[in-house]
Amino acid sequence: MVDPNICDLIQYSPTELGLIGKRLGTTQVTLWFRESDNPNVDTQPRSIVVRVVPDLKEWEPRLKQLEAEIAKLFPNSKVRLRTFGQRIMVLGQAPRRL
Numbered sequence: 001m002v003d004p005n006i007c008d009l010i011q012y013s014p015t016e017l018g019l020i021g022k023r024l025g026t027t028q029v030t031l032w033f034r035e036s037d038n039p040n041v042d043t044q045p046r047s048i049v050v051r052v053v054p055d056l057k058e059w060e061p062r063l064k065q066l067e068a069e070i071a072k073l074f075p076n077s078k079v080r081l082r083t084f085g086q087r088i089m090v091l092g093q094a095p096r097r098l
Helices: 056-073
Strands: 007-013 016-021 025-031 046-052 078-084 087-093
Touching: 056 078, 056 087
Parallel strands: none
Antiparallel strands: 007 016, 025 046, 078 087
16 A cells, blocks of 8 residues: 555556656555466555655755855865765865865
8 A cells, every 4th residue: 555645646547647746755565466377366556665755866966065165165175066866965176274
């Protein structure tokens, strides 16, 4: 059963469905498939864990602002912030003494 607070499950056709994330969290979807040779026989159900996570690409403008602030605080440093999966990487160089 899909937690309707986490995502919506939409069936587009008998063989096609979609999941629409609504808020961050984890839920489980259980699907039953029919054998193609014998449409009257159900196979074992398959459960899928659905995890709705933030899209860090939306953070790019904020990361640019933070880079600018770091540049002001540490003018002799070269620091870049990048998203990597669900993490933020800090790349760059700083002088030995600040």
